[in-house]
Every structure is written in C-alpha cells, then in structure tokens.
Amino acid sequence: MSWRRSRRWTGAAPGSRGCTEVREIPIWRGGRERASLDVRVLRDYRGAPLAKVAAAPALLVHRTVAELRAAAEEPVDLPALWDQIAHAGRLLEAAGLGGCSPDEHARLVTLSTGAPIADSRRALAELARGMAQVRDALRWQTPNGQLEPLLTHRIEPAPGKSCGWVPVGRVLGFIAPSNHPAVHLTWVLALAMGWAVAVRPGADDPFTPWRVLLALREAGFPVERIALLPGEHDLVPALVEHCDRTVAYGGPALEALLGRDPRVLFNGPGRSKVLVDADAVGSATVAFLVDCILEDGGRKCTCASAVVLRGEAPGLLEAVADRLQRLPLLDPLDPAARVPAWKNPAAARQTPGAVVEVDGLTFVRPALVLDVDPSDPRFGAELPAPWATAARLPAGADPLPLLRGSLAVTLLTKEAALVRRCLREPTIQKLFVGPIPPWYTEPGAPHKGRLADFLFTAKAHREAVIPWT
Structure with missing residues (x-):
C-alpha cells in the first residue's frame, strides 16, 4: 500500500520541500482502499492544493x-x-x-x-x-x-x-x-x-x-x-x-x-483553567502560566483558557500577558514558530482575539486578557490559539464557581479543603495540584472519564460448581 500522488500541484508553501505533489487520501473499508466519485481538494494555509481526499457518502x-x-x-x-x-x-x-x-x-x-x-x-x-x-x-x-x-x-x-x-x-x-x-x-x-x-x-x-x-x-x-x-x-x-x-x-x-x-x-471545548493563590506564587510561576497557555500552540482543549488569581500578586498577570504578546508571528513551517496560523481568516475574526495579518498569513495574537469579569462571555472562552482571559478574586474568596465546567484545572494553592472540593466536583474532569499544567497527560489516563467505562459494563455472573445436577 502506498500514497497515491497527483502532479497537478503547481506551487508549494514556503519550506514545504518534500511535499511537491498533491497527496490522495482514499476511503478504507473491508481491509482495502476504495475510490470515490466524490473528491474534495484539501488546501494548505496559503491556499495551495495539498491533497485530494475521497468523500464517503453517508449511505x-x-x-x-x-x-x-x-x-x-x-x-x-x-x-x-x-x-x-x-x-x-x-x-x-x-x-x-x-x-x-x-x-x-x-x-x-x-x-x-x-x-x-x-x-x-x-x-x-x-x-x-x-x-x-x-x-x-x-x-x-x-x-x-x-x-x-x-x-x-x-x-x-x-x-x-x-x-x-x-x-x-x-x-x-x-x-x-x-x-x-x-x-x-x-x-x-x-x-x-x-x-x-x-x-x-x-x-x-x-x-x-x-x-x-x-x-x-x-x-x-x-x-x-x-x-x-x-x-x-x-x-x-x-x-x-x-x-x-x-x-x-x-x-x-x-x-x-x-x-x-x-x-x-x-x-467539546475544554475551558481549562489555572487557579493561582498569591501565597503560592514563586519565581517560576510566570513561565509556568505561559506554558499552560502556549503548549502546542494553545490548540489542545486542555491548554489554559483562563487564569484565576486569588489574592494580591502585583505584576504577575501583567508579566504573563507581556510574554505572550511578545511572541513572534512566524510561518508555521519555521522551526521557531510557536503560534498557529488560521486557514480561515473569517473564523479568526469571529473570535474575541485580536487578528493580525503577517506575510499573507492570519494569526490571533497571543494574549492574556486581564481583569475580565467572570460573567463576561469571554471568560474561559476557548480558542485554538494561545489566548486566555484572567480574573482576580480577593484573598479568601471561593474560586470553585469560576472553576466549574472545566475539562482540566490546575490548582496552585496550599488550601487542602479546596483541593478536596475540586476533586469531588463532577464538572471538573481532570485535576492537578501544584505546578502540573492542565494539558499534562499519560497515555490511556482518564480524559473525560475512562474510555472503557463508556465501552464496557459490569454484568452479574456466577457459575455453579460442576457437577450441579
């Protein structure tokens, strides 16, 4: 079995050497490739043809x-x-x-x-x-x-x-x-x-x-x-x-x-979050929060979409926002690129982020939007980009209402009671305590519960000892 290739592609995106021909993705069923009369052209982020993809009919x-x-x-x-x-x-x-x-x-x-x-x-x-x-x-x-x-x-x-x-x-x-x-x-x-x-x-x-x-x-x-x-x-x-x-x-x-x-x-969207208590802030907290937002270009549903700061930590959120804003917007094929390009500029403009055009490419500028009211629809909104919002709470306030409805939550806190409450909270699917980013995982670990809990069930079963007649 091998890739089929078409020679209709007349151009290539910068840096795409080795991908000089249009690929073909077939239907696969019954242990072999199947063709389709319906084929769509998949284009790259600059609009050049990249692949011809067979389309399976619903029938x-x-x-x-x-x-x-x-x-x-x-x-x-x-x-x-x-x-x-x-x-x-x-x-x-x-x-x-x-x-x-x-x-x-x-x-x-x-x-x-x-x-x-x-x-x-x-x-x-x-x-x-x-x-x-x-x-x-x-x-x-x-x-x-x-x-x-x-x-x-x-x-x-x-x-x-x-x-x-x-x-x-x-x-x-x-x-x-x-x-x-x-x-x-x-x-x-x-x-x-x-x-x-x-x-x-x-x-x-x-x-x-x-x-x-x-x-x-x-x-x-x-x-x-x-x-x-x-x-x-x-x-x-x-x-x-x-x-x-x-x-x-x-x-x-x-x-x-x-x-x-x-x-x-x-x-669906993860709306993952990080809570930071002021008394848990250390010298590495700024870099840690940037990493929580930026990992894999912010495209994972477990990348932080919101940061909640409880108590006073002057300059912390501002430093995170500054580091994100300074990230260069590079062609995604550049090995130094950290920010994804958007194939659909119209979709980017429908987001709450700031849209930037660089060298013919569309980006949502990386950002941590400060002092967003938790009732604001932007709070916790998830974008496929390193973009997040931040809210502040006074010391001693209960942060759990802001953390509910999250796929993953990281707690930078010393409050054991809060950890127990978050662990018991059914709308939080994954919980990490300490400097463990919300996107952390291990192969097979529960994501939205365990896959096996969805695919298997327990059944009462007992067999009498033979002979039983």
Missing part, C-alpha cells in the same frame, strides 16, 4: 459498519493485537510509511492545519509513544489496573466473588478533530480492547489517521477491523445511528446535533 456507513461488525465477531488474540499496536507505534515515528517519512508527515499536518511544525513533530511522537506503550495505557482503563479482565471478561472484587465485565457493543464510531493528532490514540485503544472502529477524520487532518492505519497494517494488525471514512457532516448522524458507541469531538454545532444521546461520548 455507505450502514454497509461499512456491517462489515466491521462481522470482523469484530471473529476470534482475536488480544495480546497479539497489543504487540502489533506497539510495533505500529514504533513504525509511526521512525519509518517511511506509504512513501511518507515522519518528517514529511509532520510538514503535511502543519500545512493542512496551521499548527507550528515543532508541535506537529512532538504530537506525532506523543501518539507513537502512546501506541508503543499500549499495555501501560490499557492498565489505566481496567477496573483493577490489570489486563486480565480484557481477556476473561471477568473481574474479582474479592476472593470467591466475581462479575462479568463485557463490551456493550462491537463497533465504535470516531468523529475526529483536527486540532491535535494525539487524540487518535483513543480509537487505537478501542481496537486494543477488541472493538472494531469506523473513523471519520477531521476535515483538516486526514493524514494522521491514514498514517496510523498504514503503520498498523505494516505491523500485521488485522486492518479489516478498521474503516477510514473521510466525508462531510452527514456522516456523523449515520455513524451514531449504526455504530454501537461513538466518540465525537467538535464545537457547539456538533453538540447541538448530537444532543444528549447516551450512545455518544462528546468532547
């Missing part, structure tokens, strides 16, 4: 899921799958796959998304590491941290007592975003737990799931358990309807479409 979903369901019913050796996934992770970062090197892949992702090239390289390494460490990642998912329940479908809470722990279905739909490649570890973990998966790639990054598929195939994984269905938004309700479970990433429009469907694990 294809029913047949594809039926094929996946049949594949998932076949007996499978899970430990062998884990070995293949781990091998694929090593190939992902080090090997040429389909004629595309890891470095060229990172350039493709940068050109298609506007993410800085250093971030694209680091994201590929993060995804590869998670796959290579798939057994460790799975230990985060099981009820007792052991792999045995995935093999026996039983858990033993106490000696002589057991219950079933079984999948709630066979086929997972995955509605992927384009903000960060590492999210694709989620559907790989579902494969590792015995599910088959239908992936709809993000509109701007079909390259990462395609590379993962190529790596898995090269490693010997039974790729008939995977479907890759690039396409339009009409694929989303079709996948939700026909798959047993669906993991989806998106904004308010997609959330409104999916509603409260219990078959869907929806991941």
